[in-house]
Amino acid sequence: xxxxxxxxxxxxxxxxxxxxxxxxxxxxxxxxxxxxxxxxxxxxxxxxxxxxxxxxxxxxxxxxxxxxxxxxxxxxxxxxxxxxxxxxxxxxxxxxxxxxxxxxxxxxxxxxxxxxxxxxxxxxxxxxxxxxxxxxxxxxxxxxxxxxxxxxxxxxxxxxxxxxxxxxxxxxxxxxxxxxxxxxxxxxxxxxxxxxxxxxxxxxxxxxxxxxxxxxxxxxxxxxxxxxxxxxxxxxxxxxxxxxxxxxxxxxxxxxxxxxxxxxxxxxxxxxxxxxxxxxxxxxxxxxxxxxxxxxxxxxxxxxxxxxxxxxxxxxxxxxxxxxxxxxxxxxxxxxxxxxxxxxxxxxxxxxxxxxxxxxxxxxxxxxxxxxxxxxxxxxxxxxxxxxxxxxxxxxxxxxxxxxxxxxxxxxxxxxxxxxxxxxxxxxxxxxxxxxxxxxxxxxxxxxxxxxxxx
Numbered sequence: 001x002x003x004x005x006x007x008x009x010x011x012x013x014x015x016x017x018x019x020x021x022x023x024x025x026x027x028x029x030x031x032x033x034x035x036x037x038x039x040x041x042x043x044x045x046x047x048x049x050x051x052x053x054x055x056x057x058x059x060x061x062x063x064x065x066x067x068x069x070x071x072x073x074x075x076x077x078x079x080x081x082x083x084x085x086x087x088x089x090x091x092x093x094x095x096x097x098x099x100x101x102x103x104x105x106x107x108x109x110x111x112x113x114x115x116x117x118x119x120x121x122x123x124x125x126x127x128x129x130x131x132x133x134x135x136x137x138x139x140x141x142x143x144x145x146x147x148x149x150x151x152x153x154x155x156x157x158x159x160x161x162x163x164x165x166x167x168x169x170x171x172x173x174x175x176x177x178x179x180x181x182x183x184x185x186x187x188x189x190x191x192x193x194x195x196x197x198x199x200x201x202x203x204x205x206x207x208x209x210x211x212x213x214x215x216x217x218x219x220x221x222x223x224x225x226x227x228x229x230x231x232x233x234x235x236x237x238x239x240x241x242x243x244x245x246x247x248x249x250x251x252x253x254x255x256x257x258x259x260x261x262x263x264x265x266x267x268x269x270x271x272x273x274x275x276x277x278x279x280x281x282x283x284x285x286x287x288x289x290x291x292x293x294x295x296x297x298x299x300x301x302x303x304x305x306x307x308x309x310x311x312x313x314x315x316x317x318x319x320x321x322x323x324x325x326x327x328x329x330x331x332x333x334x335x336x337x338x339x340x341x342x343x344x345x346x347x348x349x350x351x352x353x354x355x356x357x358x359x360x361x362x363x364x365x366x367x368x369x370x371x372x373x374x375x376x377x378x379x380x381x382x383x384x385x386x387x388x389x390x391x392x393x394x395x396x397x398x399x400x401x402x403x404x405x406x407x408x409x410x411x412x413x414x415x416x417x418x419x420x421x422x423x424x425x426x427x428x429x430x431x432x433x434x435x436x437x438x439x440x441x442x443x444x445x446x447x448x449x450x451x452x453x454x455x
Contacts, residue, residue, distance in 0.1 A: 036194065037131050038068040038099045040092070044110025044138070045076045046221040046390055049300040050327055051109055054181045054203065054442055055189070057296050061204040062190065070095055071300055073216075073223040076111060077308075084115045085122075092129055103131040105193050109180045113138025120146030134189055135163060136180045151192040155179030167192065175329040176361050177390075181442045182328075205295040205448035208267045213294050214260025215301030217253050217274055225257025226305060229276030233262060236269040239407050240290070240425030247273075266295050266448060269424065272303050282310040284435050290426050291439040295448060304437070309366070312384055312393075313431075319369040320398040320408060321431035328442035329363060330392075331415055332356035342413035342421075350394045354380050363390040368431060370395035404429035412440045420444040 039059070041052035049056075049071035056069050072091050074084040095104055108116040113135045120127045127146030135145075135152040142164045144150040150166035155174040162168050169188050171179050179185055183201040190198040217226045232247040249262040253274070264270060272289040289303045306323075313321055322345070330341045333353035343351045343365060355378055356362040366385055370377070377395040380386070385393030398408055404427030413421040422445075424438050 035099075035101075036064060036068060038070060038095050038101050038104045039064075039193070040070045040072055040095060040104050040106045042072050042088075042106060042108040042112035042115055043074075043076070044108075044112045047076060047109065047112070048073050048218065048220075048223055048302050048304070049216070050302050050325075051177060051180050052107070053298065053300040053302075054327065055107075055186050056300050057203045057298060058183070058186050058198070058201065059190070061200055061202065061296070062198045066297070066299060068099055068101075069299075073218075074115075075222045075224070077222050081111070081115045081118065085119050088115070088119050089126075096129075103129055105132045105134075106130050107134040107136065107189065108138065109136040110138050110176065112136075117141060117145040120148055122146075132193055134192065135166070136185075137176055139163075151188065153179060153185050153188060175331075175358070177363060178328045178442070180327075183443070202446060203296055203443065205446050206266060206297060208265050208295075208448055210297070211264050211266040211294050212261040212297045212299075213264055213301055214258070214262070214299045215303065216257035217259060217303045218257045218305070220304040220306045220308075223257075225255045226253050226274060226276065226278075227255040227257075229253045229274050229278075231259050231303075232273045232275075233264075234271045234273065235265070236271055236290075236425075238425070240269065241404075241407070241427055242271065260301075261297075261299070264294050267293055269293055274303060274305075278305055278307065278310070282307075282313075283315060283432055284310065285433050286429075287435050287437065288426070288429060289437045289439065290424050292422060292424065292441050292445060295445045309385075309391075312382075313366065313368050313435075314370055314372055315431040316369065316372045316400075317402075317430040317432045318400060319372065319374070319431055320400045320404075320428045320434075320436060321366075321368040322396075322398065322408070322410065322426070322436045322438060323364055323366045324410060324412070324438045324440065325364045326412065326440040326442055327363065328414070329358070329361050330356040330365065331358045333358055334415070338415055338417040338419060341415045342411070344409075344411045344413075345396060345398055346409055348376065348396070350378050350396055352378055354378065355392050355394055360386075360392065361390055362392045364392075366391065366393045367396035367398070368393075369397040373397075374399075398428060400428045400430040402430065404434065410438050414444070418444075 133148045133150045137155045140161050144165045152163040152166045152168045154170045231251050233249040234242040237243045274287040278284045332351040376397045382393030385391045406428040411423040
């Protein structure tokens with residue numbers, strides 16, 4: 001009798017456990033559906049998270065969680081990729097631990113594709129940790145590395161480059177870095193990783209009161225943190241000078257280089273001022289960094305110091321030194337309509353065929369008064385910048401004033417038929433103790449507009 005009564009009980013318990021299991025499986029499947037696979041970006045030579053900054057904001061504009069976006073940064077000054085490859089194991093393991101994900105998606109650019117091909121092909125265990133792989137304008141191969149499903153995106157140049165078995169997409173009018181940051185490439189990447197078209201390919205502005213910024217202060221190109229330096233962030237007035245002597249944020253930079261998040265107004269300009277002991281013998285005590293306004297929260301902002309280039313930059317209390325960077329190449333030698341960029345300092349354009357030919361893939365333009373003769377000469381790129389990838393140098397005299405009381409208007413006009421122009425005004429700091437860097441977006445930023453019926 002006891003046995004006959006126990007049987008229905010066991011059946012009921014088993015049924016309940018089955019229902020619980022079904023509920024747990026359903027909940028797990030739902031969590032997997034709503035939590036996308038984490039994305040890791042691996043930069044190329046002389047690169048950083050800057051090449052992923054725009055696409056990261058495009059992903060979040062489409063609702064992708066910010067906390068599932070990562071950038072793996074390594075020392076690209078190294079003569080080989082051994083350290084970069086070895087460092088991926090703990091980095092990927094940490095991403096998995098942070099997110100609870102069993103796999104990651106990886107996007108790699110240029111030299112980063114060499115790192116990734118070796119990594120994925122080296123062992124089945126490494127390949128198994130990567131769900132999908134995007135190869136930006138880098139290594140070719142007869143097969144998908146490690147058998148991982150691959151999207152290969154190619155820019156200008158040889159249009160026969162391919163990865164066997166991969167989805168190969170070509171953009172012959174996009175430059176080497178531009179093909180990584182362009183909206184057209186983003187659409188292909190989003191479709192490949194998420195399985196559908198993005199709702200938008202733009203960086204959508206947020207309420208200016210809700211914008212947050214974080215990033216790293218690094219030495220270029222080692223990507224080592226500017227340890228021991230001090231960061232202060234100041235809101236600026238319309239002349240480019242500090243609106244108040246009181247910073248809106250300050251932090252001592254540690255070995256990882258991290259700063260933020262800090263609250264900013266999405267409609268205002270800011271100065272990121274880093275003080276400390278920089279390149280030996282340069283005399284520089286402050287790096288002044290000036291970006292465009294942050295129309296959307298940006299967690300991959302980078303402030304870069306270039307200690308290896310410091311000896312090549314002439315300094316004086318009488319002139320200003322300004323480095324301008326943009327993650328879309330400056331072209332100065334194209335003859336088709338809308339084919340060239342302009343970069344003006346108080347109306348003086350420095351982009352021409354000698355300074356920025358398309359083949360040089362110029363991303364950063366270093367401006368200073370060569371020989372301190374108060375003369376400008378744009379007939380040739382200055383040494384050694386003219387022989388270093390992605391860089392160019394200009395003999396550009398810009399008078400300074402004590403404590404940077406004057407203003408220099410830096411205006412970039414982007415190539416393209418619409419010719420979008422953006423101006424960042426900066427103080428004319430004397431270059432013997434100060435250096436100035438200006439960062440322009442690689443896209444035309446949109447303005448925030450309130451939705452009807454909302455505050």
